Every structure is written in structure tokens, then in C-alpha cells.
Amino acid sequence: MTRPRPHNVSAGPAILPVEVLERTAEAIRELDLPGDTSLESRLSILEISHRSAAFQTIHDAAIDLCHEVLEIPRSHKVLFLQGGASTQFAMVPMNLRRADRPACYIETGVWSKKAITESKMLGETKVVASSAATNHDHIPAMPAPETYANASYLHITSNNTIYGTEWDQLPEIGSDVPLVVDLSSNVGSRKMGIERVALGYAGAQKNLGPSGVTVVFVREDLIAREPVGVVPTMLRYSTHAAENSLYNTPNTFGILVLRNVLQWMKGIGGVAGMGAINESKAEKLYALLDASSLYRAHAKVGSRSRMNVTWTLGGSDADGATKRFLAAAEAQGFCGLKGHRSVGGCRASIYNAFPESGIDALCEFMREFERKA
Numbered sequence: 406m407t408r409p410r411p412h413n414v415s416a417g418p419a420i421l422p423v424e425v426l427e428r429t430a431e432a433i434r435e436l437d438l439p440g441d442t443s444l445e446s447r448l449s450i451l452e453i454s455h456r457s458a459a460f461q462t463i464h465d466a467a468i469d470l471c472h473e474v475l476e477i478p479r480s481h482k483v484l485f486l487q488g489g490a491s492t493q494f495a496m497v498p499m500n501l502r503r504a505d506r507p508a509c510y511i512e513t514g515v516w517s518k519k520a521i522t523e524s525k526m527l528g529e530t531k532v533v534a535s536s537a538a539t540n541h542d543h544i545p546a547m548p549a550p551e552t553y554a555n556a557s558y559l560h561i562t563s564n565n566t567i568y569g570t571e572w573d574q575l576p577e578i579g580s581d582v583p584l585v586v587d588l589s590s591n592v593g594s595r596k597m598g599i600e601r602v603a604l605g606y607a608g609a610q611k612n613l614g615p616s617g618v619t620v621v622f623v624r625e626d627l628i629a630r631e632p633v634g635v636v637p638t639m640l641r642y643s644t645h646a647a648e649n650s651l652y653n654t655p656n657t658f659g660i661l662v663l664r665n666v667l668q669w670m671k672g673i674g675g676v677a678g679m680g681a682i683n684e685s686k687a688e689k690l691y692a693l694l695d696a697s698s699l700y701r702a703h704a705k706v707g708s709r710s711r712m713n714v715t716w717t718l719g720g721s722d723a724d725g726a727t728k729r730f731l732a733a734a735e736a737q738g739f740c741g742l743k744g745h746r747s748v749g750g751c752r753a754s755i756y757n758a759f760p761e762s763g764i765d766a767l768c769e770f771m772r773e774f775e776r777k778a
């Protein structure tokens with residue numbers, strides 16, 4: 406890379422580590438797998454069969470690293486699917502609904518609402534807790550177990566990308582009701598109790614790789630659950646589990662990048678190593694926001710995301726100040742800082758690959774902007 410890189414704080418697709426980009430660029434030119442003398446290994450990742458031994462090696466390594474680095478229990482099958490997390494909003498109720506048992510959801514923002522909408526199309530759906538009344542600025546308290554005791558499953562969103570709120574630890578709800586978690590925007594960011602998840606899913610495009618591959622992990626007993634209604638072949642977990650995600654052509658390129666990202670994470674110490682770095686990054690930014698009289702953090706203390714930090718600007722001309730702030734930030738090389746329209750203001754998405762030096766640069770820029778304002 407010849408030009409200085411902008412500070413990419415985009416919500417997703419998002420920043421990837423430079424060494425992952427470089428390794429991926431090499432694999433686009435020529436795979437060159439150690440010990441592999443096959444003809445495919447002299448081709449590009451973009452032009453080999455998903456049935457080749459060369460791709461199988463990459464695919465198997467990516468699955469293994471999901472267990473090892475993301476700490477997905479071995480009791481769960483890891484699947485690499487397509488259609489994004491949004492397809493999981495529908496696949497979850499299609500496959501996991503049980504007759505006469507509602508699907509239960511905790512509503513914490515736009516993405517959980519979309520998941521609820523899909524579930525409602527298919528059957529009885531209960532929202533058992535919600536943060537809607539205060540524009541999703543916090544994670545609601547866990548509802549009493551009676552509210553979801555006979556549920557087909559309980560669904561939560563572990564990190565709310567738009568609002569910048571996050572479950573501190575995933576809830577322990579016992580083994581009677583499966584916990585289903587949309588982990589799209591904080592998967593692999595720290596230790597959060599992943600062993601409590603019965604089915605988890607995450608679009609790769611924030612912490613794990615490029616768009617177009619969705620990591621799903623599902624406990625073996627849930628794969629065997631017979632769907633209540635008709636579910637097309639491609640939308641059944643059992644289809645993909647039986648064929649090791651090779652029922653149809655997977656996103657071969659996306660899986661290679663995922664493997665490269667997980668190898669990079671392993672070098673940093675996996676979720677424990679990432680967690681320490683992410684904690685320190687987020688703390689710096691929240692400390693600045695809390696000490697400021699210009700910026701106001703959107704998320705309440707105790708619910709704050711380490712991945713997406715959201716804030717608004719105050720004062721008599723808040724809209725004008727926000728526009729000037731964003732323009733000045735862009736001129737300083739910060740890209741993707743505009744907040745989602747549901748919250749307004751600004752959002753810094755500081756995923757795993759966003760370096761601490763970038764946080765220092767952002768804090769310095771924000772202090773300077775406030776000083777001059």
C-alpha cells in the first residue's frame with residue numbers, strides 16, 4: 406500500500422487488518438498452500454473449485470479456527486452460509502419454531518425488530534423486553550424466566566450496531582429454552598459467555614471478513630429439530646450441516662478471508678487478547694465523551710458497546726455543529742463517522758481491526774475540535 410490509509414470507522418463492511426489484506430491479495434494472485442502440490446494451489450482463490458482439495462484445506466482450517474479462536478463449543482456445528490444475518494432472521498423461526506410454543510425476542514433496536522418481523526410472519530411471537538421507549542439507549546433488564554419459560558427459543562442481539570449498546574455478558578437462561586443470538590457486530594471481540602448460545606449467527610463483514618459469508622453455529626440437537634412447516638432445502642440448517650456447508654457453492658473467497666482474519670486474531674491471543682485491546686480502546690473514547698460539554702454519548706453507562714460508540718453534539722446549533730464536525734473529521738482522514746439516522750450525530754465503529762493508534766488520533770481530533778468550537 407503506497408498511500409496513507411484513512412481511519413476507517415465504518416459500521417460495515419468494515420476495516421480489516423492490513424496483513425490480512427496483503428495475504429488475501431497474494432491468494433488472489435496465487436494460492437501457494439504449504440505442502441500442496443496440486444495444480445489448484447498454483448491458481449487464484451477466485452478460480453478454484455469448492456470441491457478441490459486445496460479449497461477443502463482452507464475451509465476446514467476456517468472451521469477449526471472458529472472453534473479455537475472464537476471459542477465456539479465443539480458441541481456446535483459451524484456453518485458458512487450466504488444471505489447475510491438478515492436471512493438468519495427468517496431461518497431461525499423457520500427451523501426452530503415448535504408447535505404451540507411462542508418464539509420470544511428481546512427488542513433492542515432496528516436489527517432485532519427486523520428479526521421479530523420475520524418471526525411474526527411464521528407464527529406466535531412474543532417481545533418479552535424492549536428498550537424502544539428510550540430510543541434503545543440501553544439493554545433492558547432480563548425479564549422474569551416465566552415470560553419465556555415455554556418458548557421455542559429466546560432471541561437477543563448481542564450488540565446493537567446502530568445505537569451502540571451491548572450486552573455485557575450473554576444471559577444464562579438454563580438449558581430448557583435455547584438462547585439464539587445475533588452476534589453480527591461483536592462476534593470475537595471479547596469473552597462474553599459464548600458457551601451459553603444454542604444458535605449464534607454473524608454476518609462476517611464487521612469483525613470476521615468481507616460481506617457475503619455468514620458464520621452460523623448451531624447445537625447438534627437443534628439441527629435435528631423437525632421444522633413445524635414446510636422449509637425449502639436451502640433454508641434448512643440440516644441441509645448445510647449434513648454437507649459441511651458445501652451443499653451448494655459457498656463464498657470461497659469470503660471463507661479464505663475469514664480464515665486469514667482468524668489466524669490474525671489467534672496471533673493476538675484470540676477473544677481474550679482482543680477483549681483487552683477493545684476494552685482499552687473503548688474506555689478512551691467514552692472517557693472523552695463523558696468529560697466533554699460538547700459531545701453526549703447516546704448509550705447509557707452499563708450498556709455501552711465496545712464496538713460502536715455513538716454520540717451527538719449539543720449546543721444551540723447542534724445540526725450545524727455536527728455537519729462541521731463531520732466535514733472536519735473527513736478532512737483529517739476519518740471515514741464513515743456519520744451516525745445512523747435513527748440516532749443522528751456520530752458513530753465510531755472501532756471493530757477488532759481498528760488500531761489503538763486510530764483511537765488516539767480520533768480523541769486528539771475531537772479534543773481539538775471542541776477546544777476551537
Ligand SMILES: Cc1ncc(COP(=O)(O)O)c(C=O)c1O
Pocket residue numbers: 417488489490491492516562564565566567587588589590608
Ligand atoms: C446486529 C446486526 N444484525 C444484522 C445485520 C444485518 O446484516 P446483513 O446485512 O448481513 O444481513 C446487521 C447489519 O449491520 C447488524 O449490525
